Amino acid sequence: xxxxxxxxxxMYWIGGNDRKLSMFEGAIPMTEGMAYNSYFIDDEKTxxxxxxxxxxxxxxxxxxxxxxxxxxxxYIIVNHVEPDHSASLCELVRRHPETKIVATSKIKNMLKNYxxxxxxxxFLQVEEGEELSTGKHVFTFVNAPMVxxxxxxxxxxxxxxxxxxxxxxxIFGAHDGNIxxxxxxxxxxWLPAARRYYTTIVGKxxxxxxxxxxxxxxxxxxxxxxxxxYIIRKDFEKYLAAYTAWGTYTAEEQGVLILYAxxxxxxxxxxxxxxxxxxxxxxxxxxxxxxxxxxPMYILPEVFRFSNLVIATTTYNxxxxxxxxxxxxxxxxxxxxNKKVSIIQSGSWAPTAGKxxxxxxxxxxxxxxxxxxxxxxxxVKEDSREALVALADAIAESLK
Numbered sequence: 001x002x003x004x005x006x007x008x009x010x011m012y013w014i015g016g017n018d019r020k021l022s023m024f025e026g027a028i029p030m031t032e033g034m035a036y037n038s039y040f041i042d043d044e045k046t047x048x049x050x051x052x053x054x055x056x057x058x059x060x061x062x063x064x065x066x067x068x069x070x071x072x073x074x075y076i077i078v079n080h081v082e083p084d085h086s087a088s089l090c091e092l093v094r095r096h097p098e099t100k101i102v103a104t105s106k107i108k109n110m111l112k113n114y115x116x117x118x119x120x121x122x123f124l125q126v127e128e129g130e131e132l133s134t135g136k137h138v139f140t141f142v143n144a145p146m147v148x149x150x151x152x153x154x155x156x157x158x159x160x161x162x163x164x165x166x167x168x169x170x171i172f173g174a175h176d177g178n179i180x181x182x183x184x185x186x187x188x189x190w191l192p193a194a195r196r197y198y199t200t201i202v203g204k205x206x207x208x209x210x211x212x213x214x215x216x217x218x219x220x221x222x223x224x225x226x227x228x229x230y231i232i233r234k235d236f237e238k239y240l241a242a243y244t245a246w247g248t249y250t251a252e253e254q255g256v257l258i259l260y261a262x263x264x265x266x267x268x269x270x271x272x273x274x275x276x277x278x279x280x281x282x283x284x285x286x287x288x289x290x291x292x293x294x295x296p297m298y299i300l301p302e303v304f305r306f307s308n309l310v311i312a313t314t315t316y317n318x319x320x321x322x323x324x325x326x327x328x329x330x331x332x333x334x335x336x337x338n339k340k341v342s343i344i345q346s347g348s349w350a351p352t353a354g355k356x357x358x359x360x361x362x363x364x365x366x367x368x369x370x371x372x373x374x375x376x377x378x379x380v381k382e383d384s385r386e387a388l389v390a391l392a393d394a395i396a397e398s399l400k
Contacts, residue, residue, distance in 0.1 A: 002066040003059055005179050007223075007231060008160055010042040010136070014063035016056025017174035024172070025084075028200050028297045032193070033174030036060075036084060037227050039164065040067050041157075044135030045074040049155060049164050050227055051088040060088060061095075072096065075124070075132070077139065078103040079166040080152050081110040085227050090115055093122065100124040102132060104141065106151040128153070142215050144168065146208035148201055154212070161222030168212060169239060170228030171197045181230035186238055190230065194239075196301040197228065198246050203300065204335030209247035213240065249337035249366070251307035254399050255285025259299065260312040260344075261292060261321035266379045267346045270388060271312045273380060274344070277392035283399060291323045296330035303331055308340045308370065308395055311357050315347035320356045328360045338366035340398050342391055346376035370398045 005013040019033040036056050041047040046068060052060045064073070073096040078086065089111075093099060102124045103111070111119060126132065132139045138158045145152060147168050155164040171193040181190055202209060224232040224239070232239055245252050256278060262268035268290070275288055287306070289299055303309060313324040320328075341361050345354030354373045361367050371394030374387045 001059075002062040004040075004063040004067065007039075007179070007225075008162070011160065011162070012040045012042070012063075012067060013179055013225075013231070014038050014040045014048070014060060014067065015052055016059040018053065018055040019174050021055070028172075029295050030172065032172060034172060035175050035179075035228055037225065037229075039225055040064060041134060041137055042067060043137050046071060047075045047077060047134055047137075047139075048073060048092070049077045049225075050079055050085045050166075051076070051092055053084040054087045057088040057091070064092075073099045075100050075102050075134065077155050077164075078107055078111070079155055079164060080149060080227060081107055081114060082149055082167075083114065086111070086114060090117075093117070097122070102126055104128070104143065104151070104153055106145075107153065110149075110151040131158075142212075142219075144208075144212040144215070146205040147212050148205055154216070156219050156221075161220050162225060163216060163219060163221050163223070164225045165216075165227075167201065167227055168209070169194070169224050169226040169232060169243070170201075171230065173229065175230070179231055181232045181239075182234050184230065186235070190239075191242060192301070193229070194242065195246070195304065196298070198243070199301040199304045199334060200297050203246075203304070204333070206247045206249055206335065206337075209243060213243060213247065246304060249304070249335075251338075252305050253285045253307065255287075255306045256283060256308040256310060256395060256399075257302050257306040258286070258288045258310040258312060259291050259324065259327060260288065261314055261324040262290070262312075262346075263292075263314060263321070266376060267312050267314050267344070270344055270346065270374070270376050270380050270384070271310070273385060274310065274312075274388045274392055277389050278396060281392060281396040283396055291321075291327045296327045299327050300330055300334055300336075303336055303339070308342070308398065310342045310344065310395070311361070312344035313346070313353045313357060315345065315351050315353040318350070318352060320353040324353075324357070325360075328357070332360060332363055336364050339364060340368045340370045340395075342370045342395055344374045344376065344388075344391075348378055351375050351377060370394050
């Protein structure tokens with residue numbers, strides 16, 4: 001049964017929510033489900049902007065059938081080819097052979113990998129800056145490569161000032177009835193979900209994000225309609241500020257994230273001593289994470305959030321502990337940059353993990369090391385405790 005939302009006079013959200021999803025893209029753990037957004041314009045010419053994932057195609061079809069009410073579908077604008085937004089495209093074109101797919105040449109070439117018919121039969125090629133009138137509405141097109149696939153474009157509707165932003169400004173999580181971001185608390189509901197979405201999906205493409213934001217800044221935007229998450233219709237500066245920080249790898253918090261790997265609790269003890277010393281020195285923005293019990297996809301957004309990163313790991317088979325290596329591999333793969341890094345290594349007979357950690361953090365752009373590496377042999381003793389206190393002094397000073 002249809003379940004759509006009217007978002008303007010003749011503009012509708014016709015997507016769906018997958019509340020059973022436990023792993024997005026086979027890599028990112030999910031607990032709150034996922035919204036797949038598609039939009040319909042009811043004009044002299046009818047328009048769908050992007051389709052949906054297979055998991056919600058039934059309600060998508062019901063929504064569109066209800067709104068078309070027997071009419072034909074004139075245009076499908078494709079902003080992004082990734083299957084969670086184009087999986088239902090083939091079936092939609094089969095049901096509406098009269099439609100024209102509107103997209104750039106890059107999107108056309110990418111679509112050839114996913115469709116099973118001759119695209120030339122129903123393809124209307126547009127390029128950046130061209131316009132398409134559907135009656136009251138006028139659409140223009142903005143290339144946004146690598147946010148986060150190379151073919152991505154955004155579509156701007158000039159009459160209403162609506163930016164259909166593809167994956168930009170998306171967040172994880174299904175809708176809780178309301179689909180507008182201003183119905184939710186920004187700091188509690190939007191920011192953490194958007195940070196995790198951006199850092200795990202787009203993270204390494206910061207310069208391309210900034211390029212897309214620069215283009216968007218030249219538009220008179222009154223509403224942003226992403227392909228996941230909530231529609232933004234006010235307080236744009238808050239959302240742009242968050243994306244600007246992430247896109248420039250600028251820490252949101254001048255604070256300390258301590259990652260530790262501690263099979264028997266001794267490295268954990270060192271991490272907690274450091275945290276207590278930092279607190280005593282007035283550091284009030286701080287978080288400790290046990291990498292053995294936290295998926296790297298939850299660690300990554302916290303690394304983006306904080307200015308300082310402490311890596312405390314035991315030595316394991318002459319290397320760093322495997323769970324720490326997994327976490328640092330994810331940081332490297334997603335382009336984490338501009339971090340102040342401190343290292344604590346431990347081991348029962350030959351603490352050597354610190355060298356391995358530094359080899360990986362050296363590969364992160366803009367790494368600045370703070371304090372001397374601390375070595376814990378077996379358990380924390382008075383000498384290693386003094387070294388932790390000295391490290392706390394150095395970190396606290398770096399935050400000033």
